[in-house]
Amino acid sequence: MTFDMKTAIARWRAELGASGSLFEADLDELESHLHDHIDALGEVGIHGEQAFITAVEQLGESTALAAEFAKVNPLLAWRAALFWICLGFLFILGGYPLLELGIRAVVSGTAALHPGRTVTQLAVWFTALGAPVIVLTLVFRLARTMVFDPLPWARSRVFRVGLIVAASVLMLVAHLGLHSGFLTRLESRWGSEAYLADWLNAWRVSNTALYVLTVVVPIQLGIAAYRQRARALGGDRNAAPLFWLAIGLFVGSVRCELHNFVYGAAVTTGGFAKLGPSQMSALVWIATLACPCALFMTTYAYLRHHAPGPSQLLRARAPMLGLAVSGTLGIGAVFFAGALVRRADQLSDEVLFAASDGWIFSGILMSVLLPLVIGTMVLRLRSAARLIHAE
């Protein structure tokens, strides 16, 4: 077989690129170096395959080279892990409003149909606690089947754009539906006293179930992360993506809790400072929007400048400890925020309404913007996740 320089260089480039640690520009630069060296060898009478082999050897072994580049491009090394983290985060982001809608539907439905106390309780507990736990278990099952080629149907551009638009519209509708009073008006049509009493009872049960869910989900995800980490350390290559997925789901669920906590803390602070309605609204807006932005930016800066590679972080104990601490904090925050907001009930109605409007609308803004940002990231990072695991 005759040696073809073009094919040989293309193959060498593809192999190095598959490591996922080099930008296209890095590959361009190395390829240009290879050409320079091959040209120089040609001048001393070394041509063809011999020149190619010498130049590639002198350039360095691919794995060592990729490792060196991974140190300068930490974000690149993080792409695959980030894909799974964002996917998990996105799932909770979309799932939570759907869960709220589902609970609302069950509460209204049981109040309208009067199926009896036991059935109502069972239905509410199942929707608010059982269903999410089952869904999360299924998510891991599904993810395991596509570790090597995640979201295969996202190859189509129409699907990608459609998904993001649909997710944002869905979020907007869910939030406006939940908070604009549309559902309340619909429900009050049935408005008999028996209906209202039943509705309130079912609503209280669902609140209790949601509190339990707040405790159960971080524990479930913590255990999942722990198990996948153990499998990854045991040499199972399918486990690392699932570990990062668990982290993403975990961060997503703790985020919902922290959002409430930030609101509670802002309202209480504003209460102590005796803020007027418009000041209170501004404070809530700033706090609920600035906190996630600050979190996002510090994470980015950390990954960009200081972070060890994802595989090192997976091995380290600190992230597991961080998981336990943030889980505990998140759970604590929910109960603490409840107490804070009760305290804030001493505020005047006007101030309280301003605060809750700020909270609701900043929440709506976030729930439309976040799926857009995170969804775009997921789709952009998908090919990196596939490349790195397909090595």
Place this chain on the structure above:
Amino acid sequence: MKARPIPKELVAASATPLVLSILAREESYGYAIIQRVRELSAGRLEWTDGMLYPILHRLEEQGLVKSFSGESETGRKRKYYRIQEKGRRALDVQRAEWNAVNAALTLAWREA
């Protein structure tokens, strides 16, 4: 007798000041920088060629050098590097450090 290549710890430590010194003279590109290092060290500083690029990229990230695209003699696209003012200052500092090490060793050997 052919001189032994310099151990890799020393190669790594001297890489940054060497690259900065070469770029302080004139702007250059990866392959030419490596050739220049070989010339300067009479072949005793053995670099694995590819390792130069992460070093260059780190220097660029620190703002010591700046890259720009140009063309080779044959019209191929090529990435060139140019030293920055910050890079010249860093080089001055490193030169003082290496001179101090050199002076200490020279003195120690003279006394020996």
